[in-house]
Amino acid sequence: MENGKMKAKEVREMSVSDLRDRIEVETANLNTMKLNHTISPLEDTSKISKARRDIARMKTILAQKETQN
Numbered sequence: 001m002e003n004g005k006m007k008a009k010e011v012r013e014m015s016v017s018d019l020r021d022r023i024e025v026e027t028a029n030l031n032t033m034k035l036n037h038t039i040s041p042l043e044d045t046s047k048i049s050k051a052r053r054d055i056a057r058m059k060t061i062l063a064q065k066e067t068q069n
Helices: 008-012 016-039 046-068
Strands: none
Touching: 008 046, 016 046
16 A cells, blocks of 8 residues: 555455455554644645545455455
8 A cells, every 4th residue: 555545456366364464554554644643734634534445445355255265
């Protein structure tokens, strides 16, 4: 997600364990971003919404993979 949003296709190609790790990392990044925004407003506040959507996309695909197995 460093270069913009992750595509659903890219997320679907990841393994379940990789997805879990990535969700953890991205959630930590989102929390850091929120904290920094509270202290000193970000120039591009849409990054927070995009990060939230990417995390939600990853969680949805993770749930789909887990129910398939």
